[in-house]
Amino acid sequence: MLPTITPDILDLPAGTRIEFPATYAEYEALLDRLGDRAALRLRFRDNQILLMAPLPEHGNQADSLSDLVKVLLRKTGQDWQGYGVMTLRKSGVSGVEPDASFYIQNRQAVLGKPRLDLDFDPPPDLALETDLTSITRIEDYVPFAIPEVWIYKAGQLMIYRFVAGRYLKQNESQVFPDIPVADLLPVYVKRAWQFGSSLALREFEQALQ
Numbered sequence: 001m002l003p004t005i006t007p008d009i010l011d012l013p014a015g016t017r018i019e020f021p022a023t024y025a026e027y028e029a030l031l032d033r034l035g036d037r038a039a040l041r042l043r044f045r046d047n048q049i050l051l052m053a054p055l056p057e058h059g060n061q062a063d064s065l066s067d068l069v070k071v072l073l074r075k076t077g078q079d080w081q082g083y084g085v086m087t088l089r090k091s092g093v094s095g096v097e098p099d100a101s102f103y104i105q106n107r108q109a110v111l112g113k114p115r116l117d118l119d120f121d122p123p124p125d126l127a128l129e130t131d132l133t134s135i136t137r138i139e140d141y142v143p144f145a146i147p148e149v150w151i152y153k154a155g156q157l158m159i160y161r162f163v164a165g166r167y168l169k170q171n172e173s174q175v176f177p178d179i180p181v182a183d184l185l186p187v188y189v190k191r192a193w194q195f196g197s198s199l200a201l202r203e204f205e206q207a208l209q
Contacts, residue, residue: 021047021048022047022048023047060192060193060197061130061152061189061192061193062085062099062100062128062129062130062152063197064188064189064192064193064197064200064201065099065100065128065130065150065152065157065185065189066082066084066099066100066128067197067201068185068188068189068201068204069100069102069126069128070082071201071204071205071208072176072179072181072208073102073104075208076176076179078104078175079104079107080102080103080104080107081102081103081107081110081111082100082101082102082103083100083101083102083103083124084099084100085097085098085099085100086098086101086116088101088116088118088123088124088127088144089117089118090118090119090143090144091119093143094140096127096140096141096144097129098124098127098128098129098149099128099129099130100127100128101124101126101127101128101146102124102125102126102127102128103122103124103125104125104126104175105125106122106123106124106125109121109122110122118144123144123145123146123147124146125146125147125148125175126146126147126148126149126150126175127141127146127148127149127150128149128150128152129149129150129151129152130151130152130153131151131152131153136151136153138151138160138167139167141160141162141167142162142165142166142167145162146162147161147162147174148160148161148162148173148174148175149162149167150173150181152185152186152189155186155190156182156186157181157182157185157186157189158182159171159172159173159181159182161174184204184207188200188201188203188204191203
């Protein structure tokens with residue numbers, strides 16, 4: 001199946017990645033046209049638009065990782081407001097599209113809001129992204145100053161903390177300081193893909209007891 005790109009239709013087969021020259025204004029216009037269509041991922045970088053349709057494996061890994069985080073939040077007694085795939089936007093910079101975002105300390109600031117504008121609203125406390133296509137760069141998150149970003153790639157969970165204007169790779173999560181998430185979560189993300197999401201979640205919950 002070939003991609004279909006017209007002024008009114010944007011249809012990409014799963015796994016398709018397209019790059020083409022563009023201005024930032026064209027990027028914003030395309031972003032507005034796409035709205036909240038989570039099936040397509042969009043980045044503006046080096047005067048190019050990168051457009052990607054995720055594979056099913058990407059969706060499963062992202063969903064599993066998000067579910068595992070929710071288990072940890074409940075286990076550690078932390079309240080949260082969670083979001084699935086959405087474009088985080090800020091004036092003058094390319095948006096980022098984490099697979100899941102969690103407001104924990106700042107959750108009261110966003111409750112009930114139909115849209116988030118990071119020119120005015122605080123950033124999420126934790127963002128998750130699954131990278132199967134090399135579209136993700138941690139530097140893309142710098143303008144948004146999200147305190148902690150996790151990137152799951154090639155079976156590894158990388159934890160980044162925003163410190164003094166840049167992201168530094170960490171061995172521990174400040175959200176879950178007493179849990180070795182970088183070692184623990186990839187095991188269950190893999191099991192969710194191989195044996196089923198519900199089984200992996202039950203096993204994870206039992207392991208935490």
